[in-house]
Amino acid sequence: MSKASSSSRVMNYDGGLEANTLAMLDSTGDKDNRDANEDRLMFLGAVRAASLVPDNAIRPTNKMYQAIFRILKFGKRLEVITSSFQLLKQLHQRFPWVYVSDSASLETVEEAWSPFNFGSDDKVTSVTSSWFQQLIQNMNTGVSESEESETKILGNMFVFEYLVHFLKLDFTPRHQVYEETMNWSLLKESSLNLLLASRKVNFKNLMKDCLSTMCALVDAGEKSISLVELQKGSVSAMKELLVMIMELDASKKKADIEGTTTRGDGVRTPAMEIILDELTYDGYLLSNFLQVFDNPKWKLEIVLQYLTKYITKPTVRTRRSNGPPADESKTLNGILKTFSNGTNAKSITKKIGPDIVQILIGHAFLARLTFPNANEGDSLTEICNSIISAFTNLKRVDQKIEILPFGKEVMFTAEMVLKAKA
Structure with a gap:
């Protein structure tokens, strides 16, 4: 079944099925006992049987989605938390509410359910912008020896991963069609933009929380196996969130240049x-961040912008030429050449x-190597030679400088690439 046909057709639960399945939850309320959790699992199973198993599956109603999300958000047993998490992801895959049609246009399902509600303070049935920010902060909380507290943190991670999946x-x-049109x-109406545009979100603090939480999650310490395994999904979700935000910012900048934004779009850093x-004033955070953040495009861009702040800008040429001079100091090879002086x-x-x-030039080089077209464009051979020259020159300018083990690994990698291309 195509996305278009499964998304556009109106096939909801009839009143009887919806009433019967939701009735499984009515008597349990927020109780946490075996019977209550069995009822929740039966409810999730009933939704799965009706909406995922048959070929002519029917789309859950918004009330059904809301009930599943409440189980995920407030569940106190790992089994019901994971079951609701998996079910929501599978339902979104089967019944997308936003998709690109065969004609390359954006299609949306009217009045589709969303876990977010940006115009409400109701933290019970939906996620507000401030609650989302608090969730990220809570994920950075240490785990005590209590099984209950560990389950709570596991639950927070599942909720966060699901919300980023939804975003x-x-x-x-939307971004795909925006790039073409x-x-x-299209992006202004995205859930991500609405989340970040909310006055109830302190965007600067949100970004700080994202960085500190992501790096804290990587440092597993003596946490349980279940927490270590789940944190991989949470770290991946955090990286996806950061990439989406930077993509949104880049798109907004393009829209500003094109003059298609308005005052209502607001202005933020x-x-x-x-x-x-944050990375400039915290070397420990910088090292951890570059180890875990592996999106090559944005990792390289972050490093280049970091280094550009400390590199003397080239002298402006006064002689008229056929075109403006390229600012090589803003490219990886240009920055590496700077270290040859x-x-x-x-x-x-x-x-x-x-x-x-x-750390900076090493991670920039490794990011460049993971580009899909790493062997095309500017000369990879030249970049490898420049990397080796840059590290070698560090010792020449100051004999006291020690090349880090990481630096030696980067030089070795560059040498191996040159041998392979010879």
Whole structure:
């Protein structure tokens, strides 16, 4: 069944089926006992049987979606939390509410259910912008020895992963069509943009919370196996959220240039600037962030913008030429060439620190290697030679500088790439 046909046709639960399945939950309320949890599992099973198993499956009503989400949000047993989480993801896959049609236009299902409600303070039946920000902060809370508290943190991680999954399913098709049409309203109406545009969200603090929480999740410590396994999904979701936000900012910048935005779109500091500020003043955070954040496009962009702040801008040419000179200092190869000059290398290293310099250029190089077209475009051979030269020159400008194990690994990788291309 195609997305278009399964999404556009109106096939909801009839009153009897909806009433019968929801009745399973009525007597349980918020009770936490074996019978109550068995009723919740029976309810989830009934929805699965009606909406996922048959070929002519029927779309759940908004009340059904809401009931499943309440189980995920307030569940106190891991079995019902994971079951509701998986069911919601499968239902969204079967019944998308936003998708790109065969004619490459954006299609949306009217009055489709959403876990978010940006115009309400109701934290019980939906997710508000402030509650979403608080959720990220709660994920950074330590785990005590109590089984109940661990289940709560596991539950928070499941809820966060699901909400980012929902935002991504809504944002991705909108962004795809926006890239082709430059119709800003498609992204303006996205759940992600509505979430971030809310006055109840402190965007700067939200970005700080995202960075600190992501890095904290990577440091598993002595947490239980279940928590260590789940945190991988939470870290992946956090990376997806950051990428979506930066993509949204880049699209908004394009729309601003095209003059398709209005005062109503508001103005806020781009996520990239906040991330750079945080990484600039916290070397430990910088190292952890670059280890875990593996989106090559945005990882390279972050490093290049970080280094560009400390590199002397090229002298402006006054002689008329056929076109504006390319600012090579903003490309990876241009920045690496900067380190071939002893004076420049010494100046930059003094400002940033030798360890941070190695971490930055090393991760930029590794990100470049993972580009889909890594062997095309600017010369990879030249970049590898520049990497080796940059690390070698660090020792020349200051004999006290030690090349980190990470730096040695980067140089070895560059040498292996050159041998393979020879």
